[in-house]
Amino acid sequence: MTNIFNYQLRQVILLAIIIFIGILLFSTLFVFLPGILGGVTLYMLTRKWYFNLTGKRKWNGSLTALLFILSFVVLIAIPVYLSVLIVSPKITLLLNNQEEVIKTLDIFSHKIEVYTGLELFTPANAASSVKNMFAYLPSFLNSTANILANLLVLFFILYYLLCSGKVIEKYLSHIIPLKPENVHKLATETDLMIRANALGIPLICFVQGVFAAIGYLIFGLKDWGLWGFVTGVLAFFPLIGTMVVWTPLVIYMYSTNQNLAATGLMLYSFIVTGNVDYISRLGLMKKIGNVHPLVTVFGVIVGLKLFGFIGLIFGPLLISYFMVLIRIYVDEFTSRKPVSTIVE
Numbered sequence: 001m002t003n004i005f006n007y008q009l010r011q012v013i014l015l016a017i018i019i020f021i022g023i024l025l026f027s028t029l030f031v032f033l034p035g036i037l038g039g040v041t042l043y044m045l046t047r048k049w050y051f052n053l054t055g056k057r058k059w060n061g062s063l064t065a066l067l068f069i070l071s072f073v074v075l076i077a078i079p080v081y082l083s084v085l086i087v088s089p090k091i092t093l094l095l096n097n098q099e100e101v102i103k104t105l106d107i108f109s110h111k112i113e114v115y116t117g118l119e120l121f122t123p124a125n126a127a128s129s130v131k132n133m134f135a136y137l138p139s140f141l142n143s144t145a146n147i148l149a150n151l152l153v154l155f156f157i158l159y160y161l162l163c164s165g166k167v168i169e170k171y172l173s174h175i176i177p178l179k180p181e182n183v184h185k186l187a188t189e190t191d192l193m194i195r196a197n198a199l200g201i202p203l204i205c206f207v208q209g210v211f212a213a214i215g216y217l218i219f220g221l222k223d224w225g226l227w228g229f230v231t232g233v234l235a236f237f238p239l240i241g242t243m244v245v246w247t248p249l250v251i252y253m254y255s256t257n258q259n260l261a262a263t264g265l266m267l268y269s270f271i272v273t274g275n276v277d278y279i280s281r282l283g284l285m286k287k288i289g290n291v292h293p294l295v296t297v298f299g300v301i302v303g304l305k306l307f308g309f310i311g312l313i314f315g316p317l318l319i320s321y322f323m324v325l326i327r328i329y330v331d332e333f334t335s336r337k338p339v340s341t342i343v344e
Contacts, residue, residue: 035150039157065162205235
């Protein structure tokens with residue numbers, strides 16, 4: 001009995017030390033968590049290609065990993081830099097012309113009041129709304145150093161995962177305290193969710209951005225390509241993402257007496273831009289990973305809170321992964337099947 005007690009005591013002490021060190025490391029490295037998750041994501045997307053090139057075709061492992069990293073620098077880092085370069089002048093222009101934005105809201109509110117008798121904005125709350133919005137923009141954009149640091153961590157993690165991927169996977173499968181079939185399920189679900197979120201969501205946003213840009217072009221909006229790009233980025237937010245862009249544009253067009261074009265853009269955005277999201281999501285996301293729209297909505301909220309802008313991808317992944325772990329836990333530790341509580 002004493003030996004059993006000592007064994008359990010040593011086990012509890014060791015687990016407590018492991019948990020304490022884990023929490024300490026996690027809290028210290030939390031700022032780099034987006035880069036770590038990004039490295040794991042890119043590894044899951046490219047591991048089969050890498051193992052095929054280095055295993056079957058006998059390519060050099062280190063050089064092949066560097067080639068993959070260089071490819072991702074072209075595909076990720078350069079577009080991010082160009083996006084900031086394109087959008088930043090517009091944001092700066094808006095920040096320096098807040099009075100014009102307030103004036104536009106006043107004109108639009110007056111027109112609505114003439115036709116409907118409803119006053120949307122008073123001069124006071126219009127100015128307050130604009131100031132609150134612009135107060136948030138600098139903190140949203142002023143994270144360049146953090147983004148660059150996480151990109152470096154991302155490529156660093158990716159390099160060593162590629163070079164030592166099989167060893168790491170074997171080690172993880174050995175230490176995960178689950179049945180072999182659940183370890184396999186966890187790996188399969190992880191791969192499926194990463195592909196669905198990392199590939200499916202950006203593709204959907206690209207499609208929505210293209211259709212939005214076409215609408216902006218048709219109805220004579222200046223800088224239609226830029227606004228299409230911004231719409232595609234904000235399309236990460238299902239339901240309301242695209243409205244954040246086209247609603248102010250419609251308001252501006254009404255305030256400048258472009259009534260016919262503004263009405264056309266509003267109808268186009270409701271009917272085409274708004275619905276292409278659901279059509280592409282039902283088709284593409286169902287085919288890739290069957291990710292529910294609610295997972296995307298709440299995942300985006302969680303991701304932005306935890307990781308910032310890069311959380312637009314990793315937030316839905318975190319929610320999906322949490323749900324998978326619950327299913328595995330039920331399968332691993334619950335002997336009876338859940339009973340429905342719904343009375344038919």
